[in-house]
Amino acid sequence: MSVVEKLGNVDRRIIFLLIALAVIIPLVFNISFMEHPTPIVQVIFDKIESLPEGSKILLPFDYGPSTAPELEPMATAVTRHCCKKNHKMYIMALWPTGQAQALRVIENVIEGEFPDKVYGTDYVHLGYKAGGYGLINTILADLKKMYTTDAPGTHIDEIPMMSDIQNLRDFAFICNFSAGFPGLKEWVQFAGDPGDIPVAGGTTAVSAPLLYPYYPRQMLGMMGGLKGAAEYEASLVHQYPEYEQVYQRAIAIMGPQAIAHLVIIIFIIIGNITFFIEKKRQKKVG
């Protein structure tokens, strides 16, 4: 059997093993690189940075565990930034799994890193409501129609920071973390466009290319996948050097990510070389 044939008939499981190693080895050796923020991400950072202290920011968590490796770093970085700037954070979820994901960020970032933040005046967890885009449509007109209580069950009128919120138009900015449907697209269609509210957010890399047509007119900015998260972290570190010592998850993970990309590209190239050699030989035979 020739080398070409051997290469063409490699067992799938060997390839599985190689890609696993391409991820594990850089992870073990902690390989990481410098990040340079692109404008589409920087604009979100600048928005949160430039809003006056105490601005009301809506943070919808529309993802579940399956995409958390991409979206949790973004949610962490943005929430951290909002805490730093003393913005009021309103956390909600269109995905049932989003409520649990939001809790992780609240516990780790807000309660963990900023213990002086007071629930009800600095941040509130409104939780999940059913309806998807129907829910966005409802709260665009009247938020308290659906959100009669927050997630732990307190009456909405007893929460100080809810007193001057009637509907989505009362928010200075909506920054969403979305894994698909319903997600950032629906926030643009049902909140941003009809309500004239600045919308931006982070999405999985899968849906990022599909959302580019909304940028920059209908959607302020976007963090696409882990790379977007890493860029946001880089902006944060740049602005607040005290975070240089803090573990930046997305930046750390971008190392293995880059190596795995290289391996995939090498696979495609080898695959195509064998394909062309094979084709040439068949032509000769034929």
Place this chain on the structure above:
Amino acid sequence: MRRRIPIIITFVVGTALILAMFIPHTPFSSLDENLSVYFDIIAVFAFILGGGNLLRVHLVRIQRKKVDWPYSFVTIIGFLFMLIIGFFKIGGPPGLTGDFLAEGSWFRFMFEAVFNPLQATMFSLLAFFVASAAYRAFRAKTKEATILLISAFIILVGRTPIGHYFTFWLPKQLEFLHIPTLANWIMGWPNTAGQRAIMIGIALGVIATSLRIILGIERPYLGAEK
């Protein structure tokens, strides 16, 4: 009556919502709001329907001893266990008050220990299949496929930090060939153009389908009963 009433419901609801877009006056504005709330609530019944269906399918499987029927017990037991600890907020705040996902509750524990790793791992399997397909299937068979792969290469390299080290040495006049710059340009211009053409096409499709449904030319809810 079985056929006519659903058609009337669809027509009234759909038309009211479209009119509400142009008529802000009551009752249209409040109709839009209330219908949205109703929709949100009915969505929960759809979850219950999903749970009920699941239970039925797996009970039938066990009853008829279909392929892999013993695993259906795993599904049913998992389902019922999760349901009970969630509905009774076991281990959570006192009584039935408070958040069902509160720290320390069994439901939260099951989410973190079981649901979370299962869902996350399910999706991560795909990375392996992507790698294997990259090696064995993605071929530049046609001109179209070649363009696709080249564009994919630029993105794959350009969207990682390595892209920078590939071409940072380029002179100023050729800076536009710097891979990260090129990757950003592809995303911002040709990708936007292509996605926009697809988006406009899909929008027209959605508009046409919605219109057919509202006017009763299309009746998906009747077909779904066969």
Place this chain on the structure above:
Amino acid sequence: MYALQVWIGALLTLMIFSFLYKDNPFYKFAEHLFVGISAAYWMVVGVWGTMVPNMLAKIHPPLVRTILPALANAEPEYHYIIPCIFGILLLTRLINPIAWLSRWALAFIIGYTAGVRFSRYLQSDFVGQIKSTLIPIVAVNDGGFSLGMTFSHIVLIVGVVCGLIYFFFSKEHKGAFGAASRVGIYILMVTFGASFGYTVMARISLLIGRMSFLGEWIGMILGWFS
């Protein structure tokens, strides 16, 4: 407790990964468990998060006194009976003789979807996208002519129009029209290449997420030994 959580998670993760070797009982167990747990999770979240506060508490507030005391003293709003009825109709799907009643609820859901999607897709994805494409061919930057931007603008405009031509079915793609359609498909291929790159990126990220979780687990085991 946290250690237990990590252990369960790690074992389930490995069970799913075992599918990569071949389909086996461990994988089947994990898959079936996942199906059951997730259906229950959705139901619990839907009922506690939406059905109780937004329907039951509205129709008859004293009903939720032990669950959401904050809402127990509100005035009842009887129109919330409507989604309740539709929701119950939806559940008739599970009872064969009266399953046809669920069509009424489906008719509501479909009518609502058609109504809102008609207007939102028209606004954001049709009208909105056309507006974003209304840009000059010649781009001026800092008061001077910008060759790079002009090229980008041309790519965008030509790309969108040719993409639309590719999806135009009422005319044979011959001659100049055919040429435009070829350009359209090439632009679409660049777009797909971008999507391809991004999707590969996403899958890899998820794998890294799982691997670092397993790393945490192994770290925990090593920690016990040292």
Place this chain on the structure above:
Amino acid sequence: MLHMERACPHLGRASLFCVVVILVVSVGFLSTAPAQEETFEISLAGAQTPAPPGVPEVHDTPYDAGGSIIVSWTLSADDGGGKNHVSGYDILRSTRIDGDYQVVSSVTKGVDRYVDTSAQDGTSYYYRIRALAGEFFIDSSPSKAVISSQQWYNVERSNLLVIAAILSFFIIFYITRAKKGKKLFIRRIAGLEAVDEAVGRATEMGKSILYVPGIQDLDDVQTVAGITILGSLAKTIAKYDTKLDVPVSRSMVLAAARETVKQSYLSAGRPDAYSDDIVHYVTDEQFGYVAFLDGTMVRNKPAACFYLGSFFAESLILAETGNSIGAIQVAGTAQPAQLPFFVAACDYTLIGEELFAASAYLSKEPRALGSLKGADAGKVLASLAIGFGVLFETLRVLTGSQAMAKVSDFIIRLFSLRF
């Protein structure tokens, strides 16, 4: 078309004019009623008291369901400049100009606009803005009176109404025509020709054909399109006497696909070659289904594989296995994230709408054909709009002429969400 688009805005402007006149008259009438008093309430005179904000401008939110008033003001001189110690503003409201002002809401510094959505329709209100600086504060002069009301027609959306009407007209027009039996032309679709070619090759090689109609249920139009194409494919297959294999993942799809294939074999005159085993159910579970398909492909080595319907992550597993056994592969889906994998790994791919077009072309179903044609009309509209818009935008940049700018602005406004 362009003529129609222009006709409506005039109507829009006329009604807008009426509303403005009524508003101006009523506001004027009400605001002259009470005596204007210029009193500032200064809590604690001294250096720390900030400069007062400007007199608030108030007006009823236009084209809404009522209950809403827009209040705007010029910032205090000590906000962003001067002593720069203003921390925020309170918005005060009263039904009398001379007193009884209550705080409606507060905003942070730098904000000069507030939409009060707690107004009662028909009540006239006065507003004052209070600048806050630590324990010091100062109020602006009261605003004019303002009344909120609801309107019957949203003039700002006239353009959307016209566009919606045009699109709806074309869709309904073509559906009616198709129903009347009028022949509607649909272009040749390359992927469909590949289908026949693949069947031919499978027959030559004496191997089977695998057909996968996606993993979604019948309520997904892509599945329906997949089954329609299966129907026409089955006819050709029945004639050639090739073996067909259709594993499905939904019981409703099973019923529909069996019916379709049976019909095809009947109309091809080969009812004897049909058996219920051709279409069979596997499992609802996504990866379970894929594992089964994978196994079947490796064992039976079909000559051709078709994947037409709605696909998710399994797309690339299928395409990869098909590739490894050297089958001709034809795919088609409208799932945007899966299309790239099909294009890269299959021989032919029906991209998005092509799948629906192919199904409409084969089924000759009036609804599907009419919608397709209606959507085509929408694409013409979009292309024309882009063409004219770009032309005048370019002329504006090149000539700098006012007239061009006006035309160009008008076209852009036509496609704005607020006309």
